[in-house]
Amino acid sequence: MLCSPSSLSHHQRTSRLSVSMATPLATRGLPLASRGPPSSSSSSSWPPSSILLGRRPSRRLRSSSPQVDAAAAPEKGGEYRPSFADNLLLAFFRSKMVEEVGWDSEKPGYAGLMEVANRLMVKGKSASETEQAAVRVLQSLFPPLLLVLYKALLAPIANGQLASMMLARATALSCQWLMGTCSVNSVTLPDGKSWSSGVFVEKCKYLEESKCLGICINTCKLPTQTFFKDHMGVDLYMEPNFEDYSCQFNFGVPPPPLDADKALKEPCLDICTNARRRRELGRNIVTDELSCPQV
Structure with a gap:
């Protein structure tokens, strides 16, 4: 059947209108990737990769936490902070000193411990008597049988090397509450051998707080050397530095004679109040007379 031009024109217009209306309806149910590109006003790269992969466009998130300044971070080392166990050791040591x-x-x-140490120093009629009292305090810290067995069984092994190394580690581990930060190091013996039986105290708190060379010598250095030799069978030579308040423990090294020990010839500490007063009263005093009167 032939159609007239007017009817054909009307038929074509109707078909085009139907197609134009059906196209958006058909594409609504299709995924985004199957749709055609947008108009020329959109971006030239279509579709975006995030849409093709089925992801939402990502955003960069800024952290709200403040940045850490490396210079403000706490440094390692520094002053030793005692633990709960250290406080128990301090109380135990103080109780033994109070008994003496x-x-x-x-x-x-x-602070109370240092006042008791000062009273121990004053109580002795001589430096030797003070030293003996301090040795008794150290003895009371250990079970008597332990000291006897250590001296008889461990001290003779390998010429004292094992016992010296054990004491160095025990000292560095258990005495920081009293002396401050310390560590194990190597020492040279008189025969030239090297043992890791030393303890280096960076800054002795006992010396710094006492402010007295005599308290260091008579209640710490000399009695400690005597205690380890006589009651544990191990030589010990302690070398306090009265300028920076450090101290070197040398387990396995015998101490020199008293008249040759340089620590006993040092003048009073600059922080000693009695020494400062003596310097103010007598500026013409010779060096020998400035030595600590408590040593």
Whole structure:
């Protein structure tokens, strides 16, 4: 059947209108990737990769936490902070010193311990008597049988090397509450051998807080050397540095004679109040007379 031009024109217009209306309806149910490109006003790269992969466009998130300044971070080392166990050791040591002195300070903690140490220093009629009292305090810290067995069984092994190395590690581990930060190091013996039986104290708190060379010598250095030799069978030579307050423990090294020990010939500490007063009263005093009167 032939159609007239007018009817054909009307038929074509109707078909085009139907197609134009059906096209968007058909594409609504299709995924985004199957749709045609947008108009020329859109971006030239179509479709975006995030749409092709089925992901939402990502955003960069800024952290709200402040940046850490490396210079403000706490440094390693520094002053030793005692733990709960250290406080127990301090209380135990102080109680033994109080038993020897027969007097206790009203001050708590380390400050009270230093007052008891000063009283121990004053109580002795001589430096030798003070040293013997300090040795008794050290003895009371250990079970008597332990000291006997250590001296008889461990001290003779390998000419004392094992016992010296054990004591160095025990000292560095258990005495930082008293002396401050310390570490094990190597020492040279008189025969030239090297043992890792030394303990280096960076800055002795006992010396710094006492402010007295005599307290260091008579209640720490000399009695400690005597205690380890006589009651544990191990030689010990302690070398305190009265300028920077460090101290070197040399386990396995015998101490020199008293008249040759340089620590006993040092003048009073600059921080000693008695020494400062003596210097103010007598500026013409010779060096020998400035030596600590407590040594």
